[in-house]
Amino acid sequence: MFVPLRWLRERPRHLLVCERSHVRHERSRHAVRVRDHAFNCRVSFLIPDCGIPPEALKSAVADVGEYYLVKNLSLHELVTQEFINTFVKKGSCYALTYNTRIDQDNSAALLPTGKLLISVDKDTYEELGLQGRPSLYSGKKPMRYIITVDLTDSAFNPDSKKHKRVIWALREKKPLEFDFLLAWHHKGSEESTLMSYFSKNQIQAHQPKITFSTLRNVQCPILEYNKLQGEPESACSAQEFFEWLGAILNQVDLDNISSNFLSTYSCPQPGTVIEQTLLCTVTGFIVPEKIIHLLEQICCYFEEPKLAHWISLIVHGFADSPVSWRESEHGFLKGGENLYSFVIFRSLDYWLQMAVGAYDDCP
Incomplete structure (x- = not known):
């Protein structure tokens, strides 16, 4: 495929759309957003201060279906x-x-x-x-x-x-x-x-492929549900958290130690070290109805006291899907970005972050 030279020089545009609400709020659109994103190839959830998969979440994952x-x-x-x-x-x-x-x-x-x-x-x-x-x-x-x-x-x-x-x-x-x-x-x-x-x-x-793993001594930013946009400056912004989440899922080293690599990455501040963090990943052709059920089970996880202050659910769409959200045309162009993530807090307040690539329509 021919790529104009100016595209190689330009910094790739990407769009991160952020929303904040409460799962039980009558105007919450979290389920609508999930249904709008029809074609999903990978779903992951991350639970800080947890080492053993909760039974309800294990059942929800096992029920994703063939x-x-x-x-x-x-x-x-x-x-x-x-x-x-x-x-x-x-x-x-x-x-x-x-x-x-x-x-x-x-x-x-x-x-x-x-x-x-x-x-x-x-x-x-x-x-x-x-x-x-x-x-x-x-x-x-x-x-x-x-x-x-x-x-x-x-x-x-x-x-x-x-x-x-x-x-x-x-x-x-x-x-x-x-x-x-x-x-x-x-x-x-x-x-x-x-x-x-x-x-x-x-x-x-x-059948979808399911993996559970326990991450040790994870450097984690401190989140406050009412500070999605990073104000005051001391709070972790939506963009910073989204990048950190991507680094965790891709097992990027967060030590920021100089080496033979051209770049380094460090955890957003203020941060803390979590002794153990549970990561579950489901890979396959996953319908939105099953993601909504998993999201509901994550909310139920906080019905009893837990050490975790929040849980993140990350959903990746197919890079080569002809549509992204609703009927909006999806274009690969430079990266094929097509994903979203939830951060569910103990209070059931949540952040929703939706990412699309260059020239895709806003979700």
């Missing part, structure tokens, strides 16, 4: 009336193309709202003949387009011209085939499952 990888799935199979009636209209269905690069390859994503977003290059767009819009990252001469199909639209029925045209375009005019990650969240007992529905395809069930 997901599926379907090989060589024709895109038109996701717009059939049978699929829509069986999965899209009876729960939250998630589908994301696997091993596709959003800046180079065709890709697609099915949101739980029933919106199917298809990101295609110019040639594919012209061959399909479906209505779309230029990608936000195409520049003055669009080389990529986004097509949106609302599968729940009342006008999108088997007898409509729109439905027939979409089926014809995806099945006959320009067939598109991808490997898909799939997950379905629903209430009640349904006879149909993704495994049985796609039994004629190459489908594999996967």
